[in-house]
Amino acid sequence: MSEKIIIDCDPGQDDAVALFLALSSPDELEILGITTVAGNVPLKLTERNARIICDIADSKKTQVFAGCSRPMIVDLMTAENVHGKTGIDGIDIFKPMTLLKELHAVDFIVETLKDAKTDSITLVPTGPLTNIALAIIKDPSILNSIKQIVLMGGAMREAGNLSASAEFNMRVDPHAAKVVFECGLPIIVMSLDVTHKVLTSRERVGEIESIGNSVSTATANMLKFFARYDSEKYGIDGAPLHDPCTIAWLLNQDLFSGKECNVRIETESPLTLGHTSVDFWGVEGNIPNATWIQDVDDDGFYDLLINRLRRFY
Ligand code: BDR
Ligand code: CA
Numbered sequence: 001m002s003e004k005i006i007i008d009c010d011p012g013q014d015d016a017v018a019l020f021l022a023l024s025s026p027d028e029l030e031i032l033g034i035t036t037v038a039g040n041v042p043l044k045l046t047e048r049n050a051r052i053i054c055d056i057a058d059s060k061k062t063q064v065f066a067g068c069s070r071p072m073i074v075d076l077m078t079a080e081n082v083h084g085k086t087g088i089d090g091i092d093i094f095k096p097m098t099l100l101k102e103l104h105a106v107d108f109i110v111e112t113l114k115d116a117k118t119d120s121i122t123l124v125p126t127g128p129l130t131n132i133a134l135a136i137i138k139d140p141s142i143l144n145s146i147k148q149i150v151l152m153g154g155a156m157r158e159a160g161n162l163s164a165s166a167e168f169n170m171r172v173d174p175h176a177a178k179v180v181f182e183c184g185l186p187i188i189v190m191s192l193d194v195t196h197k198v199l200t201s202r203e204r205v206g207e208i209e210s211i212g213n214s215v216s217t218a219t220a221n222m223l224k225f226f227a228r229y230d231s232e233k234y235g236i237d238g239a240p241l242h243d244p245c246t247i248a249w250l251l252n253q254d255l256f257s258g259k260e261c262n263v264r265i266e267t268e269s270p271l272t273l274g275h276t277s278v279d280f281w282g283v284e285g286n287i288p289n290a291t292w293i294q295d296v297d298d299d300g301f302y303d304l305l306i307n308r309l310r311r312f313y
Pocket of ligand 2: 009010011012014015039040126127243
C-alpha cells in the first residue's frame with residue numbers, strides 16, 4: 001500500500017529534486033498535496049516554482065497550495081545567494097499550467113488531517129516549518145492522523161550553514177521548529193550531518209544529464225547551478241543534495257542509519273538562534289523525540305534517484 005504524504009517545501013533546486021523523486025514513485029507514495037512556504041525565496045516564487053516542477057514532471061493535476069509568507073516571529077531570511085534570484089536558477093522560468101489552489105496551505109493540512117484515519121499520513125517538510133507548526137497550533141487534534149514527520153533540517157556534527165550554529169530551515173523559523181520538535185510525534189531528521197554526504201559530483205550530474213528526458217535535463221541544469229555556491233564554500237566537487245534525502249528515506253530506509261535522540265531548538269539566544277541541541281549520547285536523560293539520521297549509502301541514494309529519473313519521458 002502506498003504511503004500518503006504531504007510535501008511542505010520552499011523550492012529551491014533541492015526541494016525541486018525531492019518533488020521529482022516523489023512524483024516518480026506513485027507505487028510507493030501518494031502525494032495528497034504540495035504545500036509551499038517562504039524560505040529559499042519569497043512565497044510568491046516558491047508556490048510558482050512548485051507548480052513549474054509539476055508541469056515539467058507532467059503532473060499538472062497535483063494539488064499545490066500557498067502557505068505562510070513569513071516565519072512566526074522573526075523576519076524572513078531568504079537564500080538567493082545559494083539558489084539564485086528565481087529559487088530554481090538553472091532552468092527557464094515559465095507560467096505553469098498546474099493551478100494554485102485557493103485554500104491556504106495551513107487549512108489544507110488541517111482539513112486533510114482532521115478527517116483522516118489515525119497514523120495514516122506522513123508529513124515531509126523540506127523548508128522552514130511555519131506551515132506545519134501553524135497547522136498544529138490551529139488544530140492540535142490533527143496530530144492523531146500524522147504517522148510521522150520526515151523533515152530536512154538541523155545540524156550537529158556539521159556546522160551551521162546559515163549561521164555558525166544553525167542550519168537554514170531551523171534558523172529561518174526557529175519558533176516553528178520548536179513547536180514541531182515538541183509535538184510528540186515520531187520525527188525523522190535529515191540534518192546536514194547526513195545531507196553533506198550526498199554530494200552532486202560532476203560525474204553524478206553527468207549521469208543524470210545523459211538520461212536525456214525533460215525531468216532529468218531540468219534536474220541536471222538545476223544541480224549545475226546549485227553546485228556553484230557550495231563547491232566554492234566547502235571546496236568540494238558538487239553540493240549536498242539535502243531535501244531529496246527525505247523522500248529517499250521513505251522509498252528505501254535501508255540506505256540510511258541513525259539514532260533516537262532528544263532534540264531541542266534554541267529560540268532565545270541571538271547568537272545561536274535555530275540551533276538543534278542534539279543529546280546524541282543521552283547525557284541529559286530526556287526522552288528521545290526524534291531519529292537523528294547521520295549516515296547514508298550515497299551511491300545507493302544516487303542509484304535510486306537516477307533510476308527514478310529514468311521513468312520520465
Ligand atoms: C536547506 O536549506 C535550503 O536552502 C535547502 O532547500 C534545504 O532545505 C539546507 O540547509
Ligand atoms: Ca528546502
